[in-house]
Amino acid sequence: MFLTGCIIGRYYEGPKIAEEKIKDIKPGITTKEEIISWFGPPQNYLSPTIFNQVLRELDVTREPINYYPFANILSYQFNQGNVRAVVLILFNYVEGKVKSDHLVIFMDENDRVKYYGFYKGTDELR
Amino acid sequence: MDSTKERMSCVRVFASIALFMIFTWGCTIGRVYIGSEIRNDPKEKVQVGLTTKSDILSIFGPPDRVTHQYDGDIFVYAFLRKNSTKFVIEEPYITNTTFFTYTRIQEKKDHLVILFDKNGVVKNYGYQRGTSELTTF
Numbered sequence: 079m080f081l082t083g084c085i086i087g088r089y090y091e092g093p094k095i096a097e098e099k100i101k102d103i104k105p106g107i108t109t110k111e112e113i114i115s116w117f118g119p120p121q122n123y124l125s126p127t128i129f130n131q132v133l134r135e136l137d138v139t140r141e142p143i144n145y146y147p148f149a150n151i152l153s154y155q156f157n158q159g160n161v162r163a164v165v166l167i168l169f170n171y172v173e174g175k176v177k178s179d180h181l182v183i184f185m186d187e188n189d190r191v192k193y194y195g196f197y198k199g200t201d202e203l204r
Numbered sequence: 205m206d207s208t209k210e211r212m213s214c215v216r217v218f219a220s221i222a223l224f225m226i227f228t229w230g231c232t233i234g235r236v237y238i239g240s241e242i243r244n245d246p247k248e249k250v251q252v253g254l255t256t257k258s259d260i261l262s263i264f265g266p267p268d269r270v271t272h273q274y275d276g277d278i279f280v281y282a283f284l285r286k287n288s289t290k291f292v293i294e295e296p297y298i299t300n301t302t303f304f305t306y307t308r309i310q311e312k313k314d315h316l317v318i319l320f321d322k323n324g325v326v327k328n329y330g331y332q333r334g335t336s337e338l339t340t341f
Contacts, residue, residue, distance in 0.1 A: 105258075151270060170232040177240060182266035184257070193258040197265030199240040 082165055085172075089159035093118060095179050100196050103183070110189040113152055117181065120152035154181040158200045177202050227303070229293040233341075236286040239268065242314050246331045250318070257324040264316070276327060281316040285335045312338050 099116040102108070114120070156179040163172040177199035186192040242264065249255070249263050260279060267279035288309045294302040312334035321327045 153266070168230050170230065171234075172232065173235040173237075175237045177237075180266040182261070182270075193261055195261030195264075195266040197240065202240060 082167060085161065085163035085165065087159075087161035089157070089161070089176075091157040091159075092121065092155055094156050095154050095181050095196075097196075097198070100181065103191055103194055105191050105193055106186075108191040110152070110185055113183055113191065117152075117154050121155055150185045152183040152185065155179070156200070158203060160203050175203060227293060227295050229291070231292075232288075232290045234286070234288040234290075236284075236288075238284040238286075239282060240265075241283050242281050242316050242331075246316055246318075246329055250326055250329055252326050252328060255326045257320055260318055260326065267318075276320040276322050276324075278320070279316075279318045281314075281318075283314040283335065284311070285313075285338060286311045287338050287340075289341045308341065310338050 096117055102116070103113070157176060158178070159174065159176040161172070161174045163170065179196075179198045179200050181194065181196045183194040184192045244263055250260070255263075257277070257279075264279075264281055268282050269280040271278040271280070286309065289307070291304075291306040292302060293304040294300075313332075314335050315332045316329065317331075318329040319327045
């Protein structure tokens with residue numbers, strides 16, 4: 079068994095989330111306009127992403143990873159995928175990991191933040 | 205006489221190796237991880253009738269999916285893993301024949317579904333840790 083090759087791939091999708099602004103989000107105070115000016119247009123207002131389509135094509139997941147079709151939920155997501163493979167003559171090992179930084183914000187009826195959640199999943203790739 | 209026997213033995217060994225090398229056999233192992241592991245055990249962290257939507261967001265982070273229902277929302281969290289193993293024996297040079305193929309694909313998911321009432325308090329939840337059923341090969 080001789081080492082014949084090594085493959086490393088990186089995939090990035092979506093804008094990075096401005097983490098320094100997350101501490102400024104105050105439930106009951108921060109407005110939808112502020113959120114949009116800090117983080118840009120939320121992704122749930124966009125069509126399903128290329129990333130989700132690729133996952134569906136590859137039959138990894140049948141449903142989109144993140145999709146909130148509701149006006150009172152703002153969702154921001156940055157996806158990172160790492161692929162690494164070791165190709166030997168008799169043995170191959172392929173590993174793919176997809177992680178996301180994800181911010182979701184629920185708005186109240188006055189368009190102010192009701193509650194929010196953030197998780198930095200891409201840290202798990204290090 | 206002994207040297208003839210030794211020579212025959214060597215020929216047999218080389219012939220076996222040559223025959224053996226005509227066949228290609230290989231093993232491929234694949235691992236796919238989608239999403240993040242569910243960070244806490246809901247049995248320890250979630251109390252029906254007490255835990256709020258805000259608590260859930262701070263405990264588990266943003267859900268992967270939200271469903272609105274007439275009597276409250278549903279949060280869905282999922283962590284998907286796919287393990288695949290493939291073992292092939294083939295003769296790719298002369299007959300291009302595959303003699304044996306073994307493929308095993310396991311797709312398992314940790315799945316947490318949390319149901320809220322209209323006030324945003326946990327009404328019920330379901331949790332299944334499917335990834336613990338994955339085997340190495």
